[in-house]
Amino acid sequence: MSSVAAAAHAPPAEREVLGVSNGKLAMWLFLGSDGMSFMGLIATYLALRIGNWSNWPDPTHILSIYITAANTFVLICSSVTMVKAFVAAQAGDVGGLKKWLALTVLGGLIFLGVQVFEYSSLIHEGIKLWDTAGRPMTEWWEGHIKEAMLGKSPLFMATFYVCTCFHGCHVFSGVVYLGVVLIGVLRGRWTVNRIEIAGLYWHFIDLVWIVIFTIIYLF
C-alpha cells in the first residue's frame, strides 16, 4: 500500500523512456539543437576563414593564448567538480554535493571573469566589433595589434567576438542554472536526476569550448 502511494507521488520527471528520464531526454534534445546553433557559427567561421586564407591575421599574435589555455584548464576543472557533485549526489552526501556544486559555480565565474578581462584588453588595443567615433578602422589598432592586423581581414574580429560571446552567454546561463540548483540543494529540494541533468548542460559548455578554443585560438 505504501509503495503504491510512493509511486503515485513520484515526480513525473523520473519517468523513463529509452532508459533515461524524461528530463534527461529533454536536456539531450536541447543540447542537440543548441549544438546545431554553435555549428552554424563554427561553419560560418570556417567558411570565412578558409575563404580569406591568405589575409587572415595569425590569432596567436593577437590573442593571449596562454591566458586562454589557463582558462580552458579552469573550465575542465569545473567539469570535474561537476562530476564530483554528481557522485556525491548519488552517494547521498549532501555536504559533498554542496561543496562541489559551489566549486563548479566558482569555476564558471572565474572563466567569465577572465573572458571579461580578455575582451576589455582586446577592446583597449582596438580589436572590436565597431567604433562609435566613426574613425577609419586602421586607426583603431594600437601597438603590436596594428602590425598583426594591417592589411588583414577585419572579419577576424567579428567572428571572434560572435563565437566566443555566444559561448560566454552559455557559461553565464550555466552559472545561473547551477546557482539555482545549488539554492535548491541548500533548501533540501533536489534529486540525483536533476543534478545529472544540470551536469549535462555544464559538460556540454566544456565540450563546445574545447572546439572553439582549438579552431579560433590555435589555428
Place this chain on the structure above:
Amino acid sequence: MTEGHKHPPYLAIFGALAALTAVELAAAIALASHKALLIMILVTLALVKAGLVAAYFMHLKFERKTFIVIVCFPLLLAVVLITALFPDVGWMHGGSRHTAATHEGGATGGAPPAEGGAPTAPAEAK
C-alpha cells in the same frame, strides 16, 4: 545511467584532458609554420577531447545504443552543414585566383572580370 555500475575513472580523464590541452598549446607554438600538419593534429586532439567529455562526463558511453544514435544525429547534420558550405569557399578561392590572373595580364587597366571581358574583345576587333 543505470544504477550500480562502477564510476568511470574521472580523475584519469581529467588528467588526459589537461595533458591534451597542453599538447595542443605546444603544437600551436612549435608548428606555427606548418599549418596543414598543425590543423590535422589540433582537429584530432579536439575530437578526442570532445569524445572523452561526451562519453565519460556526460555518461553517453553507458546509455542505450538507440539513445546514443538519437543524440549523435546532430553531428551528422553538422557535417552536412560544413560540407554544404564548401562550394562557397571554393568559389571565393576561385575568385581570388581569378583576380590575380587579371592583375598579371593587367596592361588593359584590368577593370572587369574576364568572363565579362572575353566576349567584348572580339567585338572590339571588328
